[in-house]
Amino acid sequence: MRRITLQGDELDGFDAPDAASYIKLIFPEPGQAEPDRPLPDTPRPKAMRTYTPQAVRTGDREVDVDFVLHGVGPASTWAAQAVVGQVIYLMGPGPGYKQAVEPGPLWLIGDDSALPAFETILSRQPEASTVHVMVEVVDAAESRALPSPAKVTTEWLPRGGDNTQAGTALEAALRASTPPPADARIYLACEAGAMRRLRLLLINDLGVGKARIVGRGYWKLETANHPDHDYGDDA
Known part of the structure; x- marks a missing residue:
């Protein structure tokens, strides 16, 4: 980086x-x-x-x-x-991410391409809020502090340098962890195919309501100039 x-x-x-x-x-x-x-x-x-x-x-x-x-x-x-x-x-x-007004924890789930977005979201959180961050990176050496006024817990999930494995570390971590609470808001941003798979995992297996997920496909394997408005709503 x-x-x-x-x-x-x-x-x-x-x-x-x-x-x-x-x-x-x-x-x-x-x-x-x-x-x-x-x-x-x-x-x-x-x-x-x-x-x-x-x-x-x-x-x-x-x-x-x-x-x-x-x-x-x-x-x-x-x-x-x-x-x-x-x-x-x-x-x-x-346009970017509009902060929801309703209470509830925020979960930021994504790969290293989403880190700048996560950092700007974290910087705008109120002190009373809680945020759980899950970031898939190539190597654990990429982990760093993510400043925020909020109470933040962070999981750094190394996947290795093979981009065809995008999303696998995130999927394994989500399956192994306690599901997000019912009132959680989720910002999900990573490789487009992985984003769709993780969105379906959250909805079908972990019981997260569709309306509580904001999806962003920031990039796509073997594709240059992936469209900006890929929200994964087709999944």
Whole structure:
């Protein structure tokens, strides 16, 4: 994981008021020093990816973004070599997670791609709330503190480097643990296929009501530019 601060005059007034909101980043394609500026009625850039802003400092015109360095790809390749002065383009923000007003614990269930979203959600929790976090990561060394005003318990679940095993550690942990309480609210965000399997597990086996789950397919195996609006409602 590498955190990079994006800064520029064009970020004047930029804000991301919702937790887990998203932005689009456009990266250079092979042979480009910087990407083409996005314009209306032009084709969707091939090297465009979706991220959650980890922090926004509106007055300083700065946005922090966490990148998972997972090998070859326009985003991870750029992030691994990024230096001050390079140019990428940012679009957004899009809507995020709306905090429910009803009482009850919050469960955050996802893989390492969801960590920036989880961190923004945790930072907005009231002190009286309780949150249980389950994060599937490649290696236990990725575990870190997740600050929050709330009372937080965290499970770090290593799965290894084989992405075809996405969701297996989360599924095993959910099957082995006490089910979420009936009044729990669940934010479920990970690989799209795994998200659907886990959503069905929560509903059919663990007795969680559909309306209490917010699903997000943040990425999909062997798919570039997976759509942003994958909520798993078809599962």
